[in-house]
Amino acid sequence: MYETSDAIELNFVDLGWSFGIMAVAIALSNWQKLGLEKQLLLATGRSFLQLLALGYLVSTIFDLNHPIPIVIILGVMLLIATKATQERIDHNGKSFFFMILGSLLVSSLFTLSYVFSLIVHLKVWYSPRYLIPFTGMILGNAMNSAALSGQHLIRSIRQNHREIETYLCLGASPRQAIINYKYESIRISLIPILNQMMVVGVVSLPGMFTGQILGGSDPFNASSYQILILFMIVLTNILTSILVTEGIYRKCFNKNAQLIV
Known part of the structure; x- marks a missing residue:
């Protein structure tokens, strides 16, 4: 029988460390001279801000629980x-x-x-x-x-x-x-x-x-x-x-x- 357990929550420190993943990707792009550094940096910033904003927005909507x-x-x-x-x-x-x-x-x-x-x-x-x-x-x-x-x-x-x-x-x-x-x-x-x-x-x-x-x-x-x-x-x-x-x-x-x- 599968038993559910509390999920491991990620805090802002964990999110900070996650940027290291993209830092490695950007470094690899620079090393291989792919020319994708700016695109990767922009995509990192946009995805972070957009998803973070989405999380707060959806959380607020959940609390309101109203159709409008x-x-x-x-x-x-x-x-x-x-x-x-x-x-x-x-x-x-x-x-x-x-x-x-x-x-x-x-x-x-x-x-x-x-x-x-x-x-x-x-x-x-x-x-x-x-x-x-x-x-x-x-x-x-x-x-x-x-x-x-x-x-x-x-x-x-x-x-x-x-x-x-x-x-x-x-x-x-x-x-x-x-x-x-x-x-x-x-x-x-x-x-x-x-x-x-x-x-x-x-x-x-x-x-x-x-x-x-x-x-x-x-x-x-x-x-x-x-x-x-x-x-x-x-x-x-x-x-x-x-x-x-x-x-x-x-x-x-x-x-x-x-x-x-």
């Missing part, structure tokens, strides 16, 4: 994810912001509604202990999936514009002309999560599983939650990629079905 601040923080997360996704897609002056926003929102809401309705039965829908971590994990992965599928579709359309225009001249609709590129883009966006699922528990230990184990949770319960999270990520990713590629391809043609990329 929870909805606000989730909204901010969604906006940041949308902006980051658009910046990674070569939009060439076109505005994909609201299309990406809607795609991330719809896919995340669908997945969360399914999980909280049928699997994790919350006493109140805005329970921050579950809503914030679940949303953060699926939204972060959906953001990457949207960027991968969107960027690949635009690149494919530009590289194969003559072939697409030939299909259009032969009477194909815009959808028929680009459908293979759309499917390929969706498949590519799912490669990272599928690769992770293939070796999870054998080669890699996911973050949620590791975090729960360090927090003293029962390993079987931690595994169950990790399985749920992986399945949630897959569903959200594929929904997001479908919606994003659909929105992007529509913006690549005008009302006369002419390619305008």
